[in-house]
Amino acid sequence: xxxxxxxxxxxxxxxxxxxxxxxxxxxxxxxxxxxxxxxxxxxxxxx
Amino acid sequence: xxxxxxxxxxxxxxxxxxxxxxxxxxxxxxxxxxxxxxxxxxxxxxxxxxxxxxxxxxxxxxxxxxxxxxxxxxxxxxxxxxxxxxxxxxxxxxxxxxxxxxxxxxxxxxxxxxxxxxxxxxxxxxxxxxxxxxxxxxxxxxxxxxxxxxxxxxxxxxxxxxxxxxxxxxxxxxxxxxxxxxxxxxxxxxxxxxxxxxxxxxxxxxxxxxxxxxxxxxxxxxxxxxxxxxxxxxxxxxxxxxxxx
Amino acid sequence: xxxxxxxxxxxxxxxxxxxxxxxxxxxxxxxxxxxxxxxxxxxxxxxxxxxxxxxxxxxxxxxxxxxxxxxxxxxxxxxxxxxxxxxxxxxxxxxxxxxxxxxxxxxxxxxxxxxxxxxxxxxxxxxxxxxxxxxxxxxxxxxxxxxxxxxxxxxxxxxxxxxxxxxxxxxxxxxxxxxxxxxxxxxxxxxxxxxxxxxxxxxxxxxxxxxxxxxxxxxxxxxxx
Numbered sequence: 428x429x430x431x432x433x434x435x436x437x438x439x440x441x442x443x444x445x446x447x448x449x450x451x452x453x454x455x456x457x458x459x460x461x462x463x464x465x466x467x468x469x470x471x472x473x474x
Numbered sequence: 475x476x477x478x479x480x481x482x483x484x485x486x487x488x489x490x491x492x493x494x495x496x497x498x499x500x501x502x503x504x505x506x507x508x509x510x511x512x513x514x515x516x517x518x519x520x521x522x523x524x525x526x527x528x529x530x531x532x533x534x535x536x537x538x539x540x541x542x543x544x545x546x547x548x549x550x551x552x553x554x555x556x557x558x559x560x561x562x563x564x565x566x567x568x569x570x571x572x573x574x575x576x577x578x579x580x581x582x583x584x585x586x587x588x589x590x591x592x593x594x595x596x597x598x599x600x601x602x603x604x605x606x607x608x609x610x611x612x613x614x615x616x617x618x619x620x621x622x623x624x625x626x627x628x629x630x631x632x633x634x635x636x637x638x639x640x641x642x643x644x645x646x647x648x649x650x651x652x653x654x655x656x657x658x659x660x661x662x663x664x665x666x667x668x669x670x671x672x673x674x675x676x677x678x679x680x681x682x683x684x685x686x687x688x689x690x691x692x693x694x695x696x697x698x699x700x701x702x703x704x705x706x707x708x709x710x711x712x713x714x715x716x717x718x719x
Numbered sequence: 720x721x722x723x724x725x726x727x728x729x730x731x732x733x734x735x736x737x738x739x740x741x742x743x744x745x746x747x748x749x750x751x752x753x754x755x756x757x758x759x760x761x762x763x764x765x766x767x768x769x770x771x772x773x774x775x776x777x778x779x780x781x782x783x784x785x786x787x788x789x790x791x792x793x794x795x796x797x798x799x800x801x802x803x804x805x806x807x808x809x810x811x812x813x814x815x816x817x818x819x820x821x822x823x824x825x826x827x828x829x830x831x832x833x834x835x836x837x838x839x840x841x842x843x844x845x846x847x848x849x850x851x852x853x854x855x856x857x858x859x860x861x862x863x864x865x866x867x868x869x870x871x872x873x874x875x876x877x878x879x880x881x882x883x884x885x886x887x888x889x890x891x892x893x894x895x896x897x898x899x900x901x902x903x904x905x906x907x908x909x910x911x912x913x914x915x916x917x918x919x920x921x922x923x924x925x926x927x928x929x930x931x932x933x934x935x936x937x938x939x940x941x942x943x944x
Contacts, residue, residue, distance in 0.1 A: 433592070462709050473716065
């Protein structure tokens, strides 16, 4: 694998790792939003 | 890879879900994305080719800032927040610590992956027991353990205390690990050294720029992550209050 | 001196419990022997470079067997809810730590002694010549191992994944100890005196002092309910 091959692999991995982390952040964000919605719903039911 | 726009509708720093994110956060996010792309362009296309190492050397502009950010600020923040938490008992410090530990692990992983990929074409081996890279590997394990401790305990002050202690011990260990590996390697000299790069002014400028961009990325990710933790714990408390009634 | 008596009381409690039950130290020895044996089967017997490899074999066995002991360190307390009782005593948390640390040190050193005998037999080591220097190294390594080990054992107590988490926490932090112990014992086994290994012994000493101090100070936060 030539020079460029390793370079491409390297940058590819960087994007992969950063991307995965951002993806988990986004998923957690949605989970938080769903939780907030659920709590709001419970609150309105109990009110 | 679009950060900050569509996926994250609930606001990190502003706890009320139906209000939008603060403007500055969006600006920071977009600016970070743009600068990262500029960084990529610069490293791949703008900066001149290194004489001895060829094009593979370009990965250094992302490898070195990652390494520096992980070894330096990221885990030092974990250490300082650990001490601050034990002193002040504010859970905010615990939240900052975990954000920094997570992002630190991300950057450390990047360093550990790009290091060997850079080493192989230039020095012929993926792993050379270079003291800095080897210490980074040990560092990776220490903070992955930190995150595992975190997921083994329920949220609260007890967990924060344990994590603070682990963070303190881990951070103190790193320089000792580095020294011991360095002494170990000077007896059997390494085949390679991290030096040996001819850097002309434009390359140095590129490196500094890249360092700045990564720092900005760290800061942005920190803000988002700490905000998430704050919201999460607030939701937890609200949930408890609802179920008590 | 009140605190010395209290520390000794706590250490003696653990040692006595072990002397009566005898199961932990026995399993430590056996496991240590087994590790050395397994390594032996993995490595070619008449290897010329055996001298380079054998310190590593010994210290790997030492660390793995030591882990067994650490795992049990707080397990006894947790199972019988004695930890609460211990914490209710008018004893300074740091004293509890030092007591536990001492007990673990004793177990680890004793284990090291027996594992070394087995190792010496298999690897034709001249025990009389290298016995004392190696004992010094074992003691220094045991202190370093037990200091962080006792602290982290308290962190992981009560968890389902306790053993694994303890290992994952402890091994990276132990790297300097393993390096220093292996290097200095390599020097000693090859015939030079302790002096030639001065650098590594210094590292072990610094490590012991640093991490013992940190552990003493932070232990109370770990155990606080």
